Amino acid sequence: MVVKIEPRPEPSKVMQYLSPLIAAVLMLISGLIIFSLLGKNPAEAFHAFFVEPVNDLYGIGELLIKASPLMLIGTGLAVGFRASIWNIGAEGQLAVGAIFGGYFAIIFNDSNGLFILPLMIAVGAVGGMLWASIPALLKTVFNANEILVTLMLNYVAVLLLALLVHGPLRDPNGYGFPQSVLFGDAAILPVLVEGTRLHLGVFLAFGGVIAGWVFLQKSFTGYQMRVAGLAQKAATYAGFKYKKLIWIGLLTGGLTAGIAGVLEIAGPIGQLLPSVSPGYGYAAIIVAFVGRLHPGGIFLSSLLMALLYLGGESGQMNLDLPSAVTGIFQGLLLFYLLAADFLIHYRMRLNRSRLEVN
Amino acid sequence: MDGDIFIQILVAAIAAGTPFVYAALGELITEKSGVLNLGVEGMMLVGAISGFIGMAKSGSLLVAVLCGMTAGALMALIFAVLTLTLMANQVASGLALTIFGVGLSAFLGLKYTSIALPGVPELHIPFLSDIPVVGRLLFSHDILIYSSLVLFGFICWFLYKSKAGLILRGVGEAPKSAHALGYNVIGIRYLAVLFGGAMAGLGGVYLAVAYTPMWVEGMVAGRGWVALALVVFASWRPLRVMAGAYLFGGITIAQFHIQGFGIEIPSQLLSMLPYIATIIVLVLISRDQKSIRLNSPASLGLTYHPNN
Numbered sequence: 001m002v003v004k005i006e007p008r009p010e011p012s013k014v015m016q017y018l019s020p021l022i023a024a025v026l027m028l029i030s031g032l033i034i035f036s037l038l039g040k041n042p043a044e045a046f047h048a049f050f051v052e053p054v055n056d057l058y059g060i061g062e063l064l065i066k067a068s069p070l071m072l073i074g075t076g077l078a079v080g081f082r083a084s085i086w087n088i089g090a091e092g093q094l095a096v097g098a099i100f101g102g103y104f105a106i107i108f109n110d111s112n113g114l115f116i117l118p119l120m121i122a123v124g125a126v127g128g129m130l131w132a133s134i135p136a137l138l139k140t141v142f143n144a145n146e147i148l149v150t151l152m153l154n155y156v157a158v159l160l161l162a163l164l165v166h167g168p169l170r171d172p173n174g175y176g177f178p179q180s181v182l183f184g185d186a187a188i189l190p191v192l193v194e195g196t197r198l199h200l201g202v203f204l205a206f207g208g209v210i211a212g213w214v215f216l217q218k219s220f221t222g223y224q225m226r227v228a229g230l231a232q233k234a235a236t237y238a239g240f241k242y243k244k245l246i247w248i249g250l251l252t253g254g255l256t257a258g259i260a261g262v263l264e265i266a267g268p269i270g271q272l273l274p275s276v277s278p279g280y281g282y283a284a285i286i287v288a289f290v291g292r293l294h295p296g297g298i299f300l301s302s303l304l305m306a307l308l309y310l311g312g313e314s315g316q317m318n319l320d321l322p323s324a325v326t327g328i329f330q331g332l333l334l335f336y337l338l339a340a341d342f343l344i345h346y347r348m349r350l351n352r353s354r355l356e357v358n
Numbered sequence: 359m360d361g362d363i364f365i366q367i368l369v370a371a372i373a374a375g376t377p378f379v380y381a382a383l384g385e386l387i388t389e390k391s392g393v394l395n396l397g398v399e400g401m402m403l404v405g406a407i408s409g410f411i412g413m414a415k416s417g418s419l420l421v422a423v424l425c426g427m428t429a430g431a432l433m434a435l436i437f438a439v440l441t442l443t444l445m446a447n448q449v450a451s452g453l454a455l456t457i458f459g460v461g462l463s464a465f466l467g468l469k470y471t472s473i474a475l476p477g478v479p480e481l482h483i484p485f486l487s488d489i490p491v492v493g494r495l496l497f498s499h500d501i502l503i504y505s506s507l508v509l510f511g512f513i514c515w516f517l518y519k520s521k522a523g524l525i526l527r528g529v530g531e532a533p534k535s536a537h538a539l540g541y542n543v544i545g546i547r548y549l550a551v552l553f554g555g556a557m558a559g560l561g562g563v564y565l566a567v568a569y570t571p572m573w574v575e576g577m578v579a580g581r582g583w584v585a586l587a588l589v590v591f592a593s594w595r596p597l598r599v600m601a602g603a604y605l606f607g608g609i610t611i612a613q614f615h616i617q618g619f620g621i622e623i624p625s626q627l628l629s630m631l632p633y634i635a636t637i638i639v640l641v642l643i644s645r646d647q648k649s650i651r652l653n654s655p656a657s658l659g660l661t662y663h664p665n666n
Contacts, residue, residue, distance in 0.1 A: 086449055324461055
């Protein structure tokens with residue numbers, strides 16, 4: 001063998017930061033290959049997918065709109081993931097947050113009160129947390145696997161949303177379409193920059209990321225979560241209450257996903273629809289991993305993931321590229337990251353044949 | 359209730375349970391080797407669309423089955439390289455596999471969404487199929503259902519009567535000891551993961567080619583995750599996997615029959631049934647932590663490498 005693989009004496013700090021970059025570059029290269037396989041000019045398709053969506057102010061606004069729920073949920077999930085608590089249920093928690101927030105937008109539809117938006121966000125957060133408390137309760141009391149429970153609840157929540165907009169929350173004057181009334185102005189997040197759709201919610205997302213950073217890096221509970229993730233037994237010996245960490249890990253995911261649900265319906269959507277998320281809850285899992293479960297990294301990876309969504313839309317409009325390509329890119333990105341992480345613990349060395357000098 | 363309807367429901371429950379049978383028996387073998395592959399949903403989806411394309415292009419069920427199994431195994435290969443060779447986290451890699459499979463299957467299926475396939479005919483067995491009640495119940499199915507029963511028999515024999523099965527279980531229980539005895543732990547795990555992928559793919563083929571012979575994006579609709587839950591529910595035993603699969607087949611079709619009886623329940627509420635049932639079953643089975651610990655393969659989900 002010319003290349004020798006050997007374990008590193010200790011994990012490489014450099015590779016910790018480099019491997020998401022390697023993954024992103026590999027994903028972009030795969031993009032070029034996929035585009036040519038689809039019979040498109042790779043350079044042109046690359047431009048349409050990754051550059052065109054963000055080369056004007058409107059595009060930047062769209063990027064931040066899509067990145068907001070991703071960074072918010074990604075940060076919330078990272079709290080649990082650090083302690084090896086696998087909340088895969090953000091998609092459902094987002095839907096329940098949207099139901100709760102949307103309900104208040106609908107019943108206060110005639111009011112102009114300034115209280116409506118804060119109320120929607122608060123109840124959305126409560127809704128997401130309530131939905132996340134189901135797996136937390138079942139895990140702490142009955143030891144039920146949180147991956148499977150959160151996942152099953154995604155399907156239930158999405159069906160619940162569909163049920164409500166087909167029934168009780170449907171617009172009575174909407175010709176029977178499964179959608180709620182359009183929210184009043186007081187229930188819509190104000191636009192920040194003219195000529196874009198960028199709304200106030202982006203600050204909420206930034207705030208969430210910063211709060212997550214403080215919690216994870218500076219608080220004792222955040223430290224406990226990290227220790228529990230690395231060695232659950234050690235954490236138990238140290239007297240950390242793992243059940244408490246399970247609750248915190250799942251509820252932060254529910255909290256952020258619930259708020260993100262409100263951001264969607266009070267932002268770009270403006271009403272309740274049978275579907276309020278293009279898979280943000282699942283994409284946020286990738287965002288959390290690619291961001292190294294660190295809020296700073298999550299901020300950056302949410303921008304990349306948002307670009308993939310925008311690129312999918314732009315590629316579909318301009319080049320007739322199927323938007324399903326976005327899903328492939330998302331999956332590939334995570335594959336490459338997991339593969340590149342090998343280099344954190346191992347290194348490759350060239351085996352040079354040494355010449356004996358006499 | 360009319361006896362005839364009862365038989366009808368049972369026959370339908372067997373058909374609806376068959377995707378679970380394939381996927382869960384495949385995952386059972388994977389988990390027996392000590393590897394937890396959470397990518398079943400993704401492998402089923404890619405298997406489903408690959409089988410569908412194979413059927414649409416060739417008209418041959420055999421081609422469809424081979425396409426679906428190969429696609430499922432290739433998906434599993436990605437997972438195996440990540441977790442077994444590159445030692446990536448199994449939970450994260452399985453999730454990645456499902457996310458990738460959802461995207462890939464949607465992409466592959468773009469041109470096939472409006473095509474209907476002829477379906478797979480029931481196998482008529484002379485004499486046996488004509489017996490009243492029993493004939494309908496046992497001998498009125500298509501060949502993929504019978505082959506799922508053959509698979510079940512094979513897996514029972516393999517796990518408990520064959521030497522290879524004993525080695526597989528050994529690898530899952532104590533990889534270090536298996537390695538010390540000279541077995542290639544990583545190689546055996548590769549095979550187990552690939553087998554699981556091929557079976558998940560076959561379960562997908564059954565869905566898209568025989569059960570509802572058409573392609574709808576995301577048509578597996580969580581069955582891969584239910585299959586994962588079934589393995590836990592079955593305490594890693596093949597016979598219980600079968601029982602669970604048909605039970606869940608029954609729950610899946612219950613929604614259609616409840617509406618058939620003229621009971622007015624919104625369809626979305628009925629569609630929630632299988633998911634809620636999965637949660638309830640998980641809770642019931644997980645309460646007994648000791649039994650889970652005794653029955654699950656001891657090294658399940660843990661990364662192992664002989665050089666460490």
